[in-house]
Amino acid sequence: MSHATVTAEPVPTPARLQAKVAAIGPLAWARTNLFGSVWSTAVTLALGYLIARVAVSLFAWGVLHAVWSVPYGSTGIADTSVCQNLKGIGACWAVLGDKYRLILFGRYPYDQQWRPAIVVLLFIGLYAVSGMRRFWRKELALIWIVTLTLVGILMWGGVLGLPLVTEDYWGGLPITLILATFGLAFAFPLAVLVALGRRSTGLPAVRMLCVLYVEIIRGVPLIAVLFMASVMFPLFMPAGVNVDKLLRAQIAFILFAAAYLAEVIRGGLQALPKGQSEAADALGLSYWKKTRLIVLPQALRLVIPPLVNTFIGFFKDTSLVLIIGLFDLLTMGKVALSDPPWQSFSTEVYIGLAVVYIAFCYAMSKYSRSLERDLNRARAR
Amino acid sequence: MTSIAPVPAEGERQFMSQTMQNGQMAQTLAGPPAIVLDKVNKWYGAMHVLRDVSLTVTEKERVVVCGPSGSGKSTMIRCINRLETHQEGRIIVDGTELTDDLRALDTIRREVGMVFQSFNLFPHLTILENCTLAPIWVRKMPKAEAEALAMSYLERVKIPEQAKKYPGQLSGGQQQRVAIARALCMKPKIMLFDEPTSALDPEMIKEVLDTMIGLADDGMTMVCVTHEMGFARQVAHRVVFMDRGEVVESGAPGELFENPRTDRLKLFLSQILRGH
Numbered sequence: 133m134s135h136a137t138v139t140a141e142p143v144p145t146p147a148r149l150q151a152k153v154a155a156i157g158p159l160a161w162a163r164t165n166l167f168g169s170v171w172s173t174a175v176t177l178a179l180g181y182l183i184a185r186v187a188v189s190l191f192a193w194g195v196l197h198a199v200w201s202v203p204y205g206s207t208g209i210a211d212t213s214v215c216q217n218l219k220g221i222g223a224c225w226a227v228l229g230d231k232y233r234l235i236l237f238g239r240y241p242y243d244q245q246w247r248p249a250i251v252v253l254l255f256i257g258l259y260a261v262s263g264m265r266r267f268w269r270k271e272l273a274l275i276w277i278v279t280l281t282l283v284g285i286l287m288w289g290g291v292l293g294l295p296l297v298t299e300d301y302w303g304g305l306p307i308t309l310i311l312a313t314f315g316l317a318f319a320f321p322l323a324v325l326v327a328l329g330r331r332s333t334g335l336p337a338v339r340m341l342c343v344l345y346v347e348i349i350r351g352v353p354l355i356a357v358l359f360m361a362s363v364m365f366p367l368f369m370p371a372g373v374n375v376d377k378l379l380r381a382q383i384a385f386i387l388f389a390a391a392y393l394a395e396v397i398r399g400g401l402q403a404l405p406k407g408q409s410e411a412a413d414a415l416g417l418s419y420w421k422k423t424r425l426i427v428l429p430q431a432l433r434l435v436i437p438p439l440v441n442t443f444i445g446f447f448k449d450t451s452l453v454l455i456i457g458l459f460d461l462l463t464m465g466k467v468a469l470s471d472p473p474w475q476s477f478s479t480e481v482y483i484g485l486a487v488v489y490i491a492f493c494y495a496m497s498k499y500s501r502s503l504e505r506d507l508n509r510a511r512a513r
Numbered sequence: 514m515t516s517i518a519p520v521p522a523e524g525e526r527q528f529m530s531q532t533m534q535n536g537q538m539a540q541t542l543a544g545p546p547a548i549v550l551d552k553v554n555k556w557y558g559a560m561h562v563l564r565d566v567s568l569t570v571t572e573k574e575r576v577v578v579c580g581p582s583g584s585g586k587s588t589m590i591r592c593i594n595r596l597e598t599h600q601e602g603r604i605i606v607d608g609t610e611l612t613d614d615l616r617a618l619d620t621i622r623r624e625v626g627m628v629f630q631s632f633n634l635f636p637h638l639t640i641l642e643n644c645t646l647a648p649i650w651v652r653k654m655p656k657a658e659a660e661a662l663a664m665s666y667l668e669r670v671k672i673p674e675q676a677k678k679y680p681g682q683l684s685g686g687q688q689q690r691v692a693i694a695r696a697l698c699m700k701p702k703i704m705l706f707d708e709p710t711s712a713l714d715p716e717m718i719k720e721v722l723d724t725m726i727g728l729a730d731d732g733m734t735m736v737c738v739t740h741e742m743g744f745a746r747q748v749a750h751r752v753v754f755m756d757r758g759e760v761v762e763s764g765a766p767g768e769l770f771e772n773p774r775t776d777r778l779k780l781f782l783s784q785i786l787r788g789h
Contacts, residue, residue, distance in 0.1 A: 411633035415647035416622035429637050
């Protein structure tokens with residue numbers, strides 16, 4: 133018998149070869165996973181039919197019968213009658229073509245909209261640079277300061293020959309990115325301090341303060357905090373002192389995000405074995421050196437997934453500022469829809485907005501996964 | 514308790530000769546005190562974990578602390594560099610008393626190295642970075658100098674070739690040797706060992722004990738909590754037996770092991786020896 137196999141091995145029969153290919157090919161995968169039994173086959177067919185139906189009608193609506201542009205009348209008002217006639221049959225992407233600058237940049241002066249456009253690119257560049265591990269040096273802080281200053285100069289203007297544009301005219305994607313970036317950039321260090329404070333054993337007053345802060349902020353909806361910042365806060369200020377609405381919302385957002393991030397970071401601190409801290413103590417490292425060199429690098433690594441989860445959540449929560457009258461990306465979508473000719477094309481606008489949000493959030497989650505993989509590779513067990 | 518002694522018990526005669534040697538060494542040591550514990554008391558809540566513990570370790574002396582689990586021996590050694598605080602009595606290390614004064618504590622921790630049962634290497638740093646961290650950040654040593662120093666100690670513990678690896682890639686015995694090198698990089702005057710071989714597989718205990726014996730030969734002041742009686746016989750000037758938070762007996766290892774005066778030590782020794 134063994135003799136037979138030895139001779140058979142070098143020249144595999146075609147049938148055997150075929151079986152082998154099928155065993156690893158997509159056909160074999162489908163056979164085991166989709167058509168394994170009668171029930172499985174039935175469910176596969178039913179779902180396949182549904183998916184095909186939805187895909188076909190989506191394609192027909194979104195591509196085949198879609199209207200990409202509409203004629204403009206002599207008054208400059210869009211003639212959307214083509215779209216109206218095709219409503220429910222074909223998508224009217226012309227609304228995005230007509231309104232994308234309003235949605236992205238709000239009521240920022242039309243001829244100056246290159247400035248918020250550069251701001252958006254600056255933000256994206258900042259994220260990209262910050263994401264690369266070879267830039268994780270002291271210089272990164274400088275890059276942030278420079279970029280955020282540039283953002284301020286470009287948005288406000290008033291210097292370097294740029295006309296002044298006050299915050300009342302800001303809107304759209306820059307507002308969303310400003311709120312999210314400044315918000316998380318300031319909330320994160322604050323959250324680290326609160327998390328450390330909540331775990332400090334030597335300073336009971338500090339710990340109480342941190343616990344109180346986290347519990348109170350977490351016990352209140354973000355909308356309420358934003359309302360307080362926009363309506364109540366000015367009441368407590370002396371007459372004549374006027375803190376800008378965007379800044380107030382920004383601060384409210386930072387305080388709110390910090391409480392949540394602090395709890396995530398505290399989870400990482402708690403997961404760290406006590407021996408790590410003791411070993412650092414025994415070597416004579418001071419509290420802050422120990423925290424910076426030993427505790428935080430390990431604790432933060434442990435909480436990358438929940439941290440990014442919170443980041444994504446807050447990126448989307450920036451849209452809540454609409455209730456205090458700030459015009460972020462989502463709000464600008466609503467504003468664009470208030471234009472009479474386009475009023476009935478909200479689906480198209482919201483799909484467009486969703487694509488922008490998904491692009492940012494998906495990039496975050498994709499990056500967090502690669503970061504985790506990289507960091508774990510360095511200390512493979 | 515089931516660990517293998519580095520010096521196998523080859524016969525009573527050899528033990529006796531070693532015992533005599535160590536006994537004599539203990540008598541000749543009369544340097545200035547490195548560590549003084551004076552009537553130290555400690556409670557965890559209502560539990561009295563250290564009861565009037567008094568112990569003086571002179572410079573270059575090597576003391577082995579043994580005792581059943583829960584006897585307070587680890588707590589005692591951890592009080593010496595204030596990983597645990599005591600509530601009553603005095604602890605004076607290298608002439609400085611341990612109080613709430615953080616500056617005094619920093620001074621002491623710089624002079625006292627500690628090796629833990631569970632190694633406690635920093636997993637996010639390489640072996641070399643583990644060793645250079647404290648010299649660079651605490652002693653303010655230039656990086657190149659710290660790395661040269663670290664490599665010399667890694668060579669001493671016989672793992673210079675692992676310098677670029679991470680702790681997770683090393684065996685337990687190797688990790689513990691790195692932990693010893695890491696502590697030595699601070700050039701401490703005193704080394705504390707808290708059950709350094711208890712978390713190791715039997716075949717790795719010898720390499721760690723050999724490293725410690727090499728350290729003893731250099732005249733390092735050492736306090737070592739361990740159950741390795743062979744190590745105690747070979748290296749210790751004095752063995753301290755603790756039980757239920759008290760120092761029950763202390764003396765030269767031979768004397769203590771051959772002629773235990775108390776029933777508690779007799780019981781402990783019989784349990785330990787049964788394990789061997």
